[in-house]
Amino acid sequence: MNSIVITGASAGIGAECARHFLDAGWRVGLLARRRDALEAVADGHPAARVLPCDVTDAAAVDAAFGAFCAERRLDVLFNNAGTFGRAALIDGLDPEEWRQIVEVNLTGMFLCARAAFARMRAQTPRGGRIINNGSISAHAPRPASVGYTATKHAITGLTKSLSLDGRDFDIACGQIDIGNARTALLDGVIATDPDNPPPTMDVAEVARTVLHMAKLPAEANMQFMTLMATRMPFVGRG
Numbered sequence: 001m002n003s004i005v006i007t008g009a010s011a012g013i014g015a016e017c018a019r020h021f022l023d024a025g026w027r028v029g030l031l032a033r034r035r036d037a038l039e040a041v042a043d044g045h046p047a048a049r050v051l052p053c054d055v056t057d058a059a060a061v062d063a064a065f066g067a068f069c070a071e072r073r074l075d076v077l078f079n080n081a082g083t084f085g086r087a088a089l090i091d092g093l094d095p096e097e098w099r100q101i102v103e104v105n106l107t108g109m110f111l112c113a114r115a116a117f118a119r120m121r122a123q124t125p126r127g128g129r130i131i132n133n134g135s136i137s138a139h140a141p142r143p144a145s146v147g148y149t150a151t152k153h154a155i156t157g158l159t160k161s162l163s164l165d166g167r168d169f170d171i172a173c174g175q176i177d178i179g180n181a182r183t184a185l186l187d188g189v190i191a192t193d194p195d196n197p198p199p200t201m202d203v204a205e206v207a208r209t210v211l212h213m214a215k216l217p218a219e220a221n222m223q224f225m226t227l228m229a230t231r232m233p234f235v236g237r238g
Helices: 012-023 035-042 058-069 095-122 146-169 184-192 204-214
Strands: 003-007 027-032 048-052 076-079 128-133 171-179 224-228
Touching (some): 003 012, 003 095, 012 027, 027 058, 035 048, 095 128, 128 146, 128 204, 204 224
Parallel strands (some): 003 027, 003 076, 171 224
16 A cells, blocks of 8 residues: 655645545545644544644654654655745735745745655665645746745755655655645635636646656656646736
């Protein structure tokens, strides 16, 4: 049975992926801050391991990965936890708000990738796969999203660096850039302007795509995948 740790697994894309992987017969480590929300997603599934953890806490991250990997090898990390932060122009974003976005979106992904990488290269047989959740904003930003956009561009650099450094240890790293998957978060955005809703897609499509990336054989890697609502204004004049 293959195993995966999914960060940000208590809601949205992370929760949908956790349920999808459990249904597909994987062992799943569900990692996020809220134990009650994680337990609701796990729903008593025998292959689910609830891992309450703040991804910005290095010691907590290492302990969570240690607990999961003490019982099984780690085949895949879906490095998904993130936050958009408050929409604001740069001079309206408090430096502390900026630091919080960077801590979750960049430092948190670094810490989780670090913990996974260390275990993947030490386990027998060695190797594994890290899938980072980027964003359409890693290529084209939304207005008033300076913190989110800057960190998602940084994740692309993290993906490339991990992909390069992982080669000698049979560790693949790829990135999925997602646009407008229908989650509770996006529903909240739609509710602010219900007469002009953005184009969306079913969040289940994300879970199916992440599972496809996770199931690739060791000799194959999907370096970058863009998955978005068809009518999103991403390319061309839009």
